[in-house]
Amino acid sequence: MRAKLEALMRSMNLQEGSSSGKGKKDMKDHKFWSTQPVPKHDEQITTMGPIEPSIPVDQVSKVPAPLPKEFEWCELDMNVEKDAKELYDLLTLNYIEDDDEQFRFDYSISFLKWALQPPNWRKEWLVGVRVASNKKLVAFISAIPIQLRTFDQSTLMTDINFLNVHKKLRSKRLAPVMIREITRRSHINGIFQAVYTAGAILPKPISTCQYFHRSLNPKKLVECGFSRIPHKWTLARMIKHFKVPEKTSIPGFREMQQKDVPEVRVLVNKYMERFDFAPVFETDQDVEHWILPHKEVVWSYVVEDPKTNKITDMISFYSLPSSVIGNPKHKTLNAAYLYYYATDVINATDNSKDDDDQEPPKLLGKRLNDLVGDVLVMAKRLNFDVMNGLQLMDNGLFLQQQKFGAGDGYLNYYLYNWRCPDVDDSKVGLVML
Template sequence: MAEEQLESESESEQQPEQGSQDPTNTAEDEPKKKKKKSKKSKLVSALTGNKSSEGADSSKPLSTEVVKALLDANPSLKGELAGIPPEKAGELLKKMDVSQLLSGLSISGKNQKDMASYKFWATQPVPRLDEKPNAQKPDGPIKEVVPELVPKTAAPLPEGYEWVELDLTQDEEVKEVYKLLSLHYVEDDHAMFRFNYSAVFLDWALKSPEWKKSWHIGVRAKGPSRLLVATIFGIPIKLKIRQNVLDVVEINFMCVHKKLRSRRLAPVLIKEVTRRCHLEGVYQAIYTGGVVLPTPVGSCRYYHRSLDWLKLYEVGFSPLPPNMTQAKMIARNQLPPNTSTPGWRKMEEKDVDAVFDLLTRYLERFELVQIFTRDEIVHWFLNKQKPAEQVVWSFVVEGTDGKITDFGSFYCLESSVIGEMSKKHEKIRAAYLFYYATEHAFNPKEKGLKERLLQLGQDLLIEAKKAKFDVTNALTLHDNPLFLEQLKFGAGDGQLHHYLYNWRTKTINGGVNSKNQPDDTKRGGIGIVLL
């Protein structure tokens, strides 16, 4: 029955949560950027009455035409507001923070990901899209969970499917998860690139200290094939949200087979992982997405730095800007052959305690951060893999007195090249800027911090180049706005929104201003990096 349904269900595409794979999203593609900006500017004017996005005219109702344009530009919102009269939808949109709304727009149509319907989110303990921030309301749970009322059994699935716990200690099950994600999880706008989550990466991402098998959830088809058709994963972390420290679950890799998208499995998956977490006494969650759902606590923008520009150009990832030659672009993205920071070296096991201390103090400066244990420092940053399977690269700076003064890291996420472009190159290797820390952050008035981060950032780029990466991706979180543009990162049109489940707090800065540009005055907010 389930196998037959897989063949007959209509296929609907899933678009990426992350904006890092759009071949037209770098700052080098000026004409396309300007075109997108002009379209967005019309929406800004409509929303704000030709005022700045910080001063919208709330007295003027949005026209049906403007509401339609806004929803067409953001398919996720369109799905959430489906069935609501245009005038009511206009009221909801008008009450949203304009800069937050625009950060989720995608003129190109990317990020069309139907995670769940508006009706579903209206039943969940998350802030509503039309909810105004209330300074009088303290941070805290939106809904109190009564442990005795948590269901002891899972909700039923459509006929022909059943719940399973995935055992990632078994190679065969890891391969099944890899296959599902590689074919159905994240694909770029033009079906040219697809994230390639290796088995080693999944082992690293999903089996951190204290991981729970019961939070690794799958849906299988009944019958001989036992085909894995959906997944959702949670890992336990300790999260600091301003002054509150909570045990939460980090949700990731929610994926539904393309031919089952119309079965509305996403809400069922979310409810099931919620139920299992509640049974463990965990009532809050954190997750990210590239689209606007109810309601982001903070949003960051993607930036990209070419390391092998010619390869990126040959696969259609990076364009050749007008009035530029290939030789000029290659020269523009050249890096020095060697690192320049005295005392720079790979992180070793003997550095764990020093890195634990430095990173802990560094992250205390931010409002939304993970609080790491020593075991988690070992897991997330100390490479134990063979070079061919390495996932994370970590480095420290050791002073002449033996003290560790700086730390930096990035992790590997490859993308398969699909279609015609794959004849020349099969994959793109992307290095994602991970965590870093420096003693310069604690100088009076952060004296020397920017200069130090520019130096450390360039050394990380050089290490990524040495490790045969093609591009380095970063967000505007941490202190990244201090160095992204200076190190020739190009602005992407992808956005990563951060969400808290069952926790109310005011919006947290994501390193960008109302024009969606990096702004070092907007630092100090988001300090957590979610894979």
């Protein structure tokens, strides 16, 4: 299972045509990135702030970056079904695929609408490239606004995602042109910093997080060729090992509702203060969009104290299935991805959290194990086959106990035009889609 998952994960990068994050190149080998305001691989960073100064918006070029003559720029409107379907087809057929061409990420149209239309989204930031002669969509890049805190500084940035070029056009070097164009469009709106992730090692990650995977349906994963039965194990033993309880265990554990949004925003923002690299949910609308359950896209649960009716905990995951290619028995692998969570147990552990010599707070570890255990119950009940997660936030307190297996895949976090000291994976609070 893990090898296939890592092959998919490693393909998520901003280096056109690359699907491997092995090794660091010299800056001279990164011809494009050496022209951009990003740190060098060997640069030791102790201060924080812009690499290049912002320029007056009226001095930003109004002319799009030049494309090869056979292509033209376009903007996609996710509220127009034709545009949404074109993007779905482009990503489904060209975006993320494992090395053996057995599995391919299958972002749903509902997922893409959710990911690309948060509060204050802009149509001009959903940038496509079409073939001029037949108007076929062959490339795409997106930006959405994000309020990101790096240590003690909160900055409005763009979150860059879904950079994809049709497989047959990878030699055209469209990706650097698209990055320049989305940068120009961000600058026009007065935003001069960005955040992005990549499986590839580019100049220069501020943090690197390892992937972990928790089997929920071992039999199906084996039948798909996604998992292997461990040496000296039987399938029956494997199924027993990964079995989850039938019912949740925390009193007051329930699905999040609209009325919970204000309390959840306070709870999540307080929890995010634990981390050095984290989003800020500035409005209730942010929480309503990103965390409130969206049908078939994101599931969120809260714990409502039976005595006080106060929301004490929240945990969520989103759905990103993969198509199973050429398998006679299964067409889809249903994967859940651990998303944001928060608990007010930190109020009782704040005094010890900064002491590096102490063991992880037992109270927080127990609570997170209970929460994740309950969300695994819900994911299994919803027929997910596997739960994926990264080694970030406080995940180290529960991954092993909840039987997540360490994978070979890693996700690198990057900042554009923002110098920032390295961040330990346990201090990363941003979960990227």
